[in-house]
Amino acid sequence: EPEVTQTPSHQVTQMGQEVILRCVPISNHLYFYWYRQILGQKVEFLVSFYNNEISEKSEIFDDQFSVERPDGSNFTLKIRSTKLEDSAMYFCASSEYTGGRNEQFFGPGTRLTVL
Amino acid sequence: GEDVEQSLFLSVREGDSSVINCTYTDSSSTYLYWYKQEPGAGLQLLTYIFSNMDMKQDQRLTVLLNKKDKHLSLRIADTQTGDSAIYFCAEASNTGGFKTIFGAGTRLFVKA
Numbered sequence: 001e002p003e004v005t006q007t008p009s010h011q012v013t014q015m016g017q018e019v020i021l022r023c024v025p026i027s028n029h030l031y032f033y034w035y036r037q038i039l040g041q042k043v044e045f046l047v048s049f050y051n052n053e054i055s056e057k058s059e060i061f062d063d064q065f066s067v068e069r070p071d072g073s074n075f076t077l078k079i080r081s082t083k084l085e086d087s088a089m090y091f092c093a094s095s096e097y098t099g100g101r102n103e104q105f106f107g108p109g110t111r112l113t114v115l
Numbered sequence: 116g117e118d119v120e121q122s123l124f125l126s127v128r129e130g131d132s133s134v135i136n137c138t139y140t141d142s143s144s145t146y147l148y149w150y151k152q153e154p155g156a157g158l159q160l161l162t163y164i165f166s167n168m169d170m171k172q173d174q175r176l177t178v179l180l181n182k183k184d185k186h187l188s189l190r191i192a193d194t195q196t197g198d199s200a201i202y203f204c205a206e207a208s209n210t211g212g213f214k215t216i217f218g219a220g221t222r223l224f225v226k227a
Contacts, residue, residue: 004157031213042119043158043203043217056214091157095213102146102213106157 002026004107006092012113013082021077021110023092032075033093033104034067036060043091049075082114117141119218121204126224133191135221137204140185144206147180149189152201152220161202162189191223199225 005024013019025032034046048055049067066078075094079086089111093104121137139147145166150158164171164178164187171178177190191198204218 033213033215035215035217042219043205045214045216048213058214093158102207103160103163104215106150106159108155108157 002105004092004094004105006090006107006110008110009108010111010113012115015084015114016081019079019082019112021079021090021092021112023075023077023094023107024073025075025092025094026105027073029094029096029105031055031095031097031102031104032067032069033095034077035091035093035106036088037091037109038085038088046077079112082112084114087112087114117144117206117216119204119206119216121218121221123219124222124224126226127194129194129196129225129227131194133189133194133198133223133225135189135191135202135204135223137187137189137218138185139187139204139206139216141206141208141216142185143208144185146207147178147187148203148205148207148215149176149178150203150205150217152203154200158203194223194225196225196227199223 007022032049037043047057047061064080068076089109091109092107095104118140127133148163149161151161175192179188201220203220207215
């Protein structure tokens with residue numbers, strides 16, 4: 001069964017460093033998403049992406065964040081200069097279409113730890 | 116702003132029914148979802164309901180929606196130990212970006 005994959009599973013970085021979290025969405029999906037979950041808190045929407053541009057973003061997704069689909073398979077989230085409060089589990093998701101059921105398939109997540 | 120609230124913990128005996136409740140604030144919500152998260156795994160969509168429906172049944176799962184009170188519930192019949200997980204309520208509006216708002220999750224513990 002096709003699935004969303006994410007790498008790495010755990011990333012440790014120093015405050016101020018740049019990190020890139022990688023996702024491979026399901027191959028025929030056209031819509032891509034990033035969410036994050038700070039330990040013990042809610043899953044929070046960050047951004048949605050379609051047709052090589054951002055469709056919607058939350059207040060969390062400030063200038064420190066960017067997304068890219070560098071090739072036909074990967075979808076990346078870059079955090080330019082990490083802060084301690086960026087420590088969280090980051091989930092990538094993809095879906096075939098918006099509207100209708102819009103089932104978003106989630107990856108297993110990348111745990112980001114900022115020291 | 117939009118918000119989704121749910122109780123954090125539920126404990127039931129194997130074979131009993133579990134009912135997980137959720138309230139949401141966005142009256143323009145079009146879709147309401149229940150996701151399941153097992154340890155170390157991503158979020159798995161269990162079931163969903165459109166806002167123009169009151170009830171949906173899918174095998175052991177029953178979703179009830181009270182749109183007036185903005186209350187959503189998930190009933191799991193004949194709960195099994197394999198149902199132990201965190202269950203997330205979520206809502207989305209049919210805006211261009213399909214932003215989905217999640218609750219904090221209810222941890223279901225099933226006692227054998």
